[in-house]
């Protein structure tokens with residue numbers, strides 16, 4: 275099993291050192307961090323067409339992959355939905371009729387708005403419902419193993435009897451995301467690790483380094499173990515949209 279902790283200096287063109295928040299290279303970002311980040315993102319990108327085209331393509335392909343498992347009329351929850359871009363594609367391109375989304379960083383003003391997409395703001399609301407599909411697109415990287423197990427096991431209680439939980443993430447092993455393990459990828463991974471060690475040596479955990487710890491890259495074996503520990507028994511992997519997908523059922 276392989277796992278790598280990684281840090282990040284920027285995301286989608288927003289430099290973290292410009293955010294009015296303390297950065298930590300040894301502590302995962304808080305809801306406040308993500309909220310400030312999304313506020314900046316909202317200022318930077320007036321509409322969707324301004325986002326990097328490659329990034330949008332991955333979101334569209336992710337929506338396509340998810341759409342195969344999402345009933346058009348069923349009850350669906352996106353946990354950690356962010357801006358709601360995947361939800362926009364699912365609704366507008368793939369005919370999904372209703373999606374609920376939750377994200378610990380969100381205020382009602384930011385992100386995709388559509389009557390078919392309903393944001394919810396409390397986990398308690400989730401615990402009172404039963405969904406056919408719950409998906410987490412690029413979310414579990416932001417949790418350590420025990421937090422991921424608790425979250426998945428909490429969500430499993432809100433699945434219908436035959437419901438499915440779908441996790442999409444970037445595996446640390448690029449062939450598990452459907453691409454060939456390239457020399458460039460290995461060099462980038464080692465380069466990142468070395469940069470992070472140097473930054474920690476020179477700057478400690480202060481804001482000066484401009485780095486924020488971002489989460490964990492795991493391989494499929496470890497992700498499978500996390501899902502099993504959360505009580506899922508039937509697990510199917512596939513790769514699409516340059517990511518790994520894990521479909522989890524309770525039996």
Ligand SMILES: C[S@@+](CC[C@H](N)C(=O)[O-])C[C@H]1O[C@@H](n2cnc3c(N)ncnc32)[C@H](O)[C@@H]1O
Nearest residue numbers: 308354355356357360377378379411412413416
């Ligand atoms: C990389 S974004 C993915 C957004 C969206 N699902 C997508 O694929 O475009 C990760 C999202 O997870 C949310 N997130 C991170 N940790 C979380 C937590 N502990 N609880 C709820 N949401 C969380 C962040 O606010 C962020 O919006």
